[in-house]
Amino acid sequence: MIKSKIIHPELLGLLANCGHKTKILIADSNYSFVTNSGSNAHVVYLNFMPGMLPATTVLDGILEMINIESTEMMAWPDDFENTIHSEYLVQLGNTPMVLKERQDFYDSVKGDETLVVIATGEQRRFANLLLTVGAVF
Numbered sequence: 001m002i003k004s005k006i007i008h009p010e011l012l013g014l015l016a017n018c019g020h021k022t023k024i025l026i027a028d029s030n031y032s033f034v035t036n037s038g039s040n041a042h043v044v045y046l047n048f049m050p051g052m053l054p055a056t057t058v059l060d061g062i063l064e065m066i067n068i069e070s071t072e073m074m075a076w077p078d079d080f081e082n083t084i085h086s087e088y089l090v091q092l093g094n095t096p097m098v099l100k101e102r103q104d105f106y107d108s109v110k111g112d113e114t115l116v117v118i119a120t121g122e123q124r125r126f127a128n129l130l131l132t133v134g135a136v137f
Helices: 010-017 054-063 083-092 102-111
Strands: 022-028 044-047 068-074 097-098 114-119 129-133
Touching: 010 044, 010 114, 022 054, 022 102, 044 054, 054 083, 054 129, 068 102, 083 097, 097 102, 102 114, 102 129
Parallel strands: 022 114, 044 114, 068 097
Antiparallel strands: 022 129, 068 129
16 A cells, blocks of 8 residues: 555656656646647546645645646636635745736746646635646655
C-alpha cells in the first residue's frame, strides 16, 4: 500500500511523469476539460459530484508530492469577489502567481507543456489554477 496523501493510481503515474517546467491544471467544474486542453494533456476526472473534490484539497495533495515553481490563474472581473484566490495564496506561500486574461490563460493550458488536467468538483468560478512543476532540491 502506498502511504501518501494521493492514492489515485492514474494521477500518481502522471505526476511521476512530470519533469521540471511541466504544467498541471487544477480545473473547476465549469472548465471545458477536453476542448481547452492541449494534445499532450491527460484529463483525470476527480469530479464525482458538485463540490467533491474541491480544488483546494487537490492542491494540498499535489503540494505534498511535487515542488511548484510558479502558478497562473485566469483574471476575473473587477466586481467579482474571488475567494479561492486568497486561499490559494495561503496554500502556495511564496510561490509566484500571474493573472492572465481569459484567452492567454487558455493558450497556456493548451501548450505542449501541460501534461495533466485535473477535473475537480470545485463550484467556485475562476478557480482554475495552472501549476508549473519546479525542480527537486
